[in-house]
Amino acid sequence: MSITDVVIYSPRFFVDAKELKQLWNLPILGGYRRILKTGLDENTTTMAVNALLELVDRIGKLPEHLFLYTGHGMFNLSAFLEATGFSEEKIDLLPEPDHYALVALHKAANTKQAAFLLVESLEHEPPSVGGILGSMAIVGYNGSDGGVECNAFRMALGARGQVLRYPGNKFDIRGEPDVLNAIKAAVGRGSVKVIFSNAADLRMLKKAIPNADVETPAHLGYIGSVTPVVSYFKNPEKLNQAILVVADEHQTAILKPSLSGSVNVLETANPRHMLFSQYLAARENPEGNVSIPQGAYISSITYFDQKDARYRLRSVKCLDCQSIQFPPRLRCKRCGGKTEQSAPLPRKASLYSYTKIMKGAAPTEFDIQQMVEGDYCVGIVEFQEGVRVITQNILFRGHIF
Amino acid sequence: MTRKVAVIAAGQTPYGTLGKSIKSLFVEAFDDLITSADKELDIQLIQEAYIGNLGVGGAQLGNPAALLVEQCGMPDIPARRVENACASSGYAFRDAYRAIKNGADLVLAGGVEVMNDLVSSHQRYWLGVSGDTEWERLAGATFAGIYALMARRHMHEYGTPREALAACAVKNHKNAVHNPYAQFRKEITMDRVLSAPEVAPPLGLFDCCPTSDGASAVLLASEEFAKKYSEQPVWVLGSGASSDFLAIHDRDSITSLTATKKAVRSALEEANLEISNIDFAEVHDCFTIAELLALEDLGFFEKGKASEAILEGETQLDGSIPINPSGGLKAKGHPLGATGTGQIVEIWKQLRGSAGKRQVTDATTALAHNVGGSGATCAVHIFRRDD
Numbered sequence: 201m202s203i204t205d206v207v208i209y210s211p212r213f214f215v216d217a218k219e220l221k222q223l224w225n226l227p228i229l230g231g232y233r234r235i236l237k238t239g240l241d242e243n244t245t246t247m248a249v250n251a252l253l254e255l256v257d258r259i260g261k262l263p264e265h266l267f268l269y270t271g272h273g274m275f276n277l278s279a280f281l282e283a284t285g286f287s288e289e290k291i292d293l294l295p296e297p298d299h300y301a302l303v304a305l306h307k308a309a310n311t312k313q314a315a316f317l318l319v320e321s322l323e324h325e326p327p328s329v330g331g332i333l334g335s336m337a338i339v340g341y342n343g344s345d346g347g348v349e350c351n352a353f354r355m356a357l358g359a360r361g362q363v364l365r366y367p368g369n370k371f372d373i374r375g376e377p378d379v380l381n382a383i384k385a386a387v388g389r390g391s392v393k394v395i396f397s398n399a400a401d402l403r404m405l406k407k408a409i410p411n412a413d414v415e416t417p418a419h420l421g422y423i424g425s426v427t428p429v430v431s432y433f434k435n436p437e438k439l440n441q442a443i444l445v446v447a448d449e450h451q452t453a454i455l456k457p458s459l460s461g462s463v464n465v466l467e468t469a470n471p472r473h474m475l476f477s478q479y480l481a482a483r484e485n486p487e488g489n490v491s492i493p494q495g496a497y498i499s500s501i502t503y504f505d506q507k508d509a510r511y512r513l514r515s516v517k518c519l520d521c522q523s524i525q526f527p528p529r530l531r532c533k534r535c536g537g538k539t540e541q542s543a544p545l546p547r548k549a550s551l552y553s554y555t556k557i558m559k560g561a562a563p564t565e566f567d568i569q570q571m572v573e574g575d576y577c578v579g580i581v582e583f584q585e586g587v588r589v590i591t592q593n594i595l596f597r598g599h600i601f
Numbered sequence: 602m603t604r605k606v607a608v609i610a611a612g613q614t615p616y617g618t619l620g621k622s623i624k625s626l627f628v629e630a631f632d633d634l635i636t637s638a639d640k641e642l643d644i645q646l647i648q649e650a651y652i653g654n655l656g657v658g659g660a661q662l663g664n665p666a667a668l669l670v671e672q673c674g675m676p677d678i679p680a681r682r683v684e685n686a687c688a689s690s691g692y693a694f695r696d697a698y699r700a701i702k703n704g705a706d707l708v709l710a711g712g713v714e715v716m717n718d719l720v721s722s723h724q725r726y727w728l729g730v731s732g733d734t735e736w737e738r739l740a741g742a743t744f745a746g747i748y749a750l751m752a753r754r755h756m757h758e759y760g761t762p763r764e765a766l767a768a769c770a771v772k773n774h775k776n777a778v779h780n781p782y783a784q785f786r787k788e789i790t791m792d793r794v795l796s797a798p799e800v801a802p803p804l805g806l807f808d809c810c811p812t813s814d815g816a817s818a819v820l821l822a823s824e825e826f827a828k829k830y831s832e833q834p835v836w837v838l839g840s841g842a843s844s845d846f847l848a849i850h851d852r853d854s855i856t857s858l859t860a861t862k863k864a865v866r867s868a869l870e871e872a873n874l875e876i877s878n879i880d881f882a883e884v885h886d887c888f889t890i891a892e893l894l895a896l897e898d899l900g901f902f903e904k905g906k907a908s909e910a911i912l913e914g915e916t917q918l919d920g921s922i923p924i925n926p927s928g929g930l931k932a933k934g935h936p937l938g939a940t941g942t943g944q945i946v947e948i949w950k951q952l953r954g955s956a957g958k959r960q961v962t963d964a965t966t967a968l969a970h971n972v973g974g975s976g977a978t979c980a981v982h983i984f985r986r987d988d
Contacts, residue, residue, distance in 0.1 A: 502735060527736060533851060553757070553855065555749035555801045557741055564726040566741045578742045580750055580850050588850040590740045590750075 207254045244319040245276040249283045249507070252317060262286060264313035267304035269294045275319070283507040508541070515587070517542035526587050545583045552588055554579035606701045607827035607834035608984070610638040611942075611949035613817035616934025617784040618717040621814065623657055627669045627713045630816035630939075637949070638820070639832040644673070646707050647820070650680035651697045653690025653712030654938035655731065669713065678709075684938075686731035687887060690817065691941030691971025691980030695840050697821045698982070706826045711818030712943070714936035724812060731974040733848035745809055745888065747849050747975045749801035752890040755856045756803065758905070763803055765908030766889040767794035770807045770931050772917055773886065777928025779958035780947075784813055784934035808889040813934035817943035835952045838874065838966075839983040841867030847977045858976035861898035865970070868981040876900040879983070880964035881923040881951065883944035885972035886930050892916075895970055896924065899981075923961045926951060941971035941980060952986040 248268070256262055262284075268291050281288055294304050301318045308316035406412070508514035509527045516528040520537030532539055556575045557566070570576065582588045612633025614626050621629075635642055652666045662668075666680035683693040690712030697710035719727065729738050732747060742750075755761050771791055777783035789807060797805040827834040843863035846852050852859065869876060876899060884899070886892035896907040901922050910916065916924040927933045927947040930940060948967045950956045966985045973979065 506735065527848075527851075533846065553750040553754040555746050555753060555803075556799070557743060557746050557801055558799050561743060561745065561800050562725070562741055563729050563738060563743060564722045567722075576741060578740050578746050578750070580855070586853060590737050590742060590848070590850045592740050 207251050207258065244270055245280050248275070248280055248317055248319045251319075252284050252286070252315070255315065256284075263315035265290050265292070265308075265311055265315070267292045267294060267307045267311075267314065267316045269301045269304040269316070269318045513545040513547065515542045515545050516540060524584070524587055526583065526589060545587065549581035549583045552580040552582040604702050604704075605824040605827075606698050606837040607822050607824065607831065608819050608837065608945065608949055609822045609827050609831040609834050610634045610642065610820040611818070611946040612637050613782055613939070613943050613946045614815050615782045615784075616813040616815035616936055616939075616943070619715075619814040620717075621715075623654075623662075623665065623713045623715050623816070624668065624672045626715065626814065626816035627652075627711065627818070628672050630711060630713070630818045631673045631709075634818045634820055638830065640830050642820075642830060644675060646826075647675055647678055647709050648705050648707055649697070649700050650675070650678055650709040650711070651683050651693035651700075652680060652710075652938075653683050653685075653688075653693040653941055655684060655686055655689055655714060656727070657713075657715050665713075669711075670709075685978040685980075686973035687885070687935070687937050687940055688971045688973030688978040688980050689938040689941065690943070691969070691973075691982070692842065692978065694819065694821075694942055694945060694982060695842055695980050698837055698840050701821050701823050706823045708821045709818060710821060710942055711816065712936075712939035712941060713816035714938040715814045716812040716936060717814050728812075732977075736848055736850065743801065744975065745801040745804055748888040748890050749804045750849060751855045751894065751975075752803050752888075755890065755893070758856055759908070761893070761905075761908045762912070763795065764791065765893060765911045766803070766808055767791050768911045769886060769889040769892040769916075769929075770794050772911075773892075773925050773929040773931040773933075776918055776926050776959055777932030780928050780933055783928040783932055784811055785928070785932045804888055804890065810887045810930040810935040813936040815934060815936035815939045815943065817939045817946050819942050819945050819949065833953050833986065835949050836985050836987070837982060838985050839868035839870070839872030840980070841865055841869070841871065841982075842978070842980045843867070845977050845979075847974065849975055852976075856894070857898045857904065858894055858972065858979065860976050860979035861895060861970065861972065861981070864979040864981040865899045865968075868968075868983050872983040872985075874966070874983065878966050879922070879968045880966050881926060881961045882968040882970060883927060883947050884924055884929070884968075884970040885940070885944075885979075886925060887935060887972070889931070891972065892924065892929065892931075895972075899968065899970060918959060918961065923964075926956065926959045926961050941969070944969040944971060945982065945984070948984050952984060 248270075252266075266286060270293065277288070277291075277293065280286070281291075292304075292307065294301075304316040304318060308314045506527055513526070514528065515524050515526040516539040517524050518532035518535060518537045518539050521532060521535045523532065523534050524542060525533055525539065526545055528539070528541075530539060531537065554577060556577050557570075559570050559574050562570050562576070566576070576592060578590065578592055580588050580590050612630050612635070614621075614629045614633070619626065635644070650666060650670050652669055654665055656662070657665065664682075666682045670676065670678055670680040683689050683696060685692045690710065693712060694710040697708040700708045716724065725743075729743060732738060732742070732744060737747060752761075752766065756763075768791065771789055771794060774785060774787060774789045778786050778788060780786065794805065794807040797807045799805050800809055821837070822830065822834070841864040843860040845858065845860040849855055865876070879901075882895075882899065882901070884892055884895040886895070893907050893911065896902050896910070896916065897904050901907070901924075902910050915921045918926055925931075925933075927944070933943070933947075936943070947956070948969055951961050951964055952967060954960065965988065966983065969982045969984070971980045
């Protein structure tokens with residue numbers, strides 16, 4: 201099997217229409233009927249770092265090479281390099297267009313010791329897109345050291361062209377005979393599931409090929425080109441009978457994978473990264489610990505300046521008075537001496553103080569969180585005497601606050 | 602530094618939602634200042650200006666100090682903006698004080714803020730920028746939230762009752778009824794405070810100061826000028842200031858503001874006074890817990906004992922140590938950059954016996970306490986009238 205390990209980093213807020221309806225008992229109006237939202241301030245860069253660090257933890261090393269698709273978003277490559285320790289020459293950066301997500305997947309599957317990393321965030325799209333907000337980072341690893349099965353990710357279309365270009369600024373599948381023919385041919389070959397990323401065109405596709413078994417991954421929401429890939433990994437039983445279609449107004453890519461084995465789909469265990477319904481369930485039956493919140497309106501540079509503290513709870517120690525300090529600082533807060541990196545703090549701490557930010561009273565960048573959660577708790581936790589940090593998501597007496 | 606420093610004029614606008622620009626507000630405060638002087642002042646004698654301002658509702662004006670002094674008719678005097686969050690004009694006053702100490706004769710200190718011309722979402726975005734943005738803000742904390750964390754811990758360590766916090770708000774509203782410059786001139790009941798919507802528990806709506814527009818200005822003079830232009834100068838006996846860790850989790854204690862403790866110690870030392878010599882104080886009550894902390898940190902009451910004193914009425918206008926006769930930030934209002942010198946305007950009126958129905962009787966010595974953010978900056982000043 202080509203891709204040996206996969207981590208899907210779905211951001212903290214992950215709500216679909218059904219859940220919204222349950223939560224608020226509201227009718228869900230038309231358009232895209234789901235919301236998928238980054239946690240507060242998470243963006244393509246932080247999600248990519250989170251996903252890759254998780255993968256590195258799992259496989260125990262940095263991949264030899266990385267095929268990185270960053271979507272249309274504002275990806276901060278230098279911050280990513282600094283946070284992950286990856287060197288730039290080992291990265292093939294594949295920004296937009298959309299079909300490059302599949303290209304990255306394809307390339308990684310054909311390169312040993314390589315990883316692909318796909319990040320997409322639609323947070324900054326205007327509401328006219330349909331009121332949808334989506335984000336996702338997915339990273340996979342091809343760790344096999346020989347005999348890579350190129351067949352695993354073979355493009356479905358001929359001429360190895362894989363990509364169809366077509367004029368105009370609006371994608372209409374009825375006007376694209378090549379796309380339709382390719383899908384028709386695949387459907388004709390047997391029971392094939394078409395996983396389609398562009399929900400707006402889904403209805404037209406169904407009309408054009410009535411016998412096609414088509415889905416857009418409703419449980420994931422629309423997150424551009426990453427959506428079908430995620431769906432693909434989330435449904436290993438469908439792997440032998442799926443076509444992935446990524447389309448935007450510029451081009452289309454279709455991928456017909458034919459994996460023979462099952463893919464190990466692993467989501468990060470952090471309670472921040474799950475379906476909202478699971479998040480609610482986790483509140484009832486929690487397993488977890490202190491989780492440092494992600495950024496808000498500060499620059500990526502500032503954010504990653506303390507990456508070891510944010511991702512690893514790394515403290516510093518004063519070279520003069522030996523006191524341990526967190527968050528890290530260059531000079532000791534007790535004596536002004538210089539500090540050096542020290543051990544990560546334990547993820548267990550005592551609750552020092554707490555409050556609740558009531559709905560409507562939060563900073564604006566937390567509006568979405570309040571929309572989803574209502575009031576949220578903020579507390580100060582104490583790791584050891586005098587070493588404290590302010591945070592959300594504290595597991596306290598069996599509940600996550 | 603033996604030169605004596607006096608306040609010889611002081612003025613302000615009313616605080617509230619005023620619908621005026623910073624230019625109009627500051628000139629209005631300046632005009633009020635000129636009117637307050639005992640003798641006619643030639644404004645061309647003013648040598649220097651220090652103007653507190655956080656950012657005019659996040660509009661990030663550059664060079665506002667030059668704009669404001671030219672609007673007041675003094676286009677060429679050296680002026681600068683002083684920015685230390687809510688303690689901006691407390692520090693502007695300190696700079697003006699030190700300018701006189703260093704040889705100047707007539708210096709203007711003031712502050713201005715316009716907060717109500719923003720949509721509420723922009724306000725909520727902007728109001729958090731005076732705290733730690735890298736950790737506090739990323740955790741979704743607001744200023745109310747930060748002070749709520751202090752309040753919760755104070756309750757935990759000292760058994761402080763919720764009612765003691767509420768009593769600060771009730772008292773300040775009561776004082777503000779008689780202050781024509783105050784934003785809220787209505788009494789409120791303890792029940793109303795306790796049953797108000799929660800903002801960040803244990804703090805509710807009436808534990809929080811409002812957002813306000815406003816400006817204030819005071820004129821500082823050397824002894825020579827004070828005697829020449831004032832029949833009743835208010836002497837500045839001491840100035841103290843201190844910084845502290847910006848983020849609340851970096852501080853050893855969150856049940857007191859170390860910056861307040863250090864600032865008041867310096868101010869008292871310079872004034873050669875004890876805290877017991879102070880007759881009344883204007884303290885920085887951006888939240889009710891902040892007034893309680895100030896009472897303890899300034900030394901009026903021992904740590905953990907302020908709540909008892911508050912509930913027994915000792916901080917009322919007729920109590921043993923009247924606190925915030927103006928109504929404080931809670932009821933007089935809190936136009937960030939204008940608040941510090943606004944407190945001094947109140948002290949000027951009180952010490953000259955012109956505070957009307959909210960007059961503190963027999964007061965000769967007073968203290969102003971101005972805090973920035975959640976306590977990262979603090980300025981304390983001590984004033985006395987001639988006997």
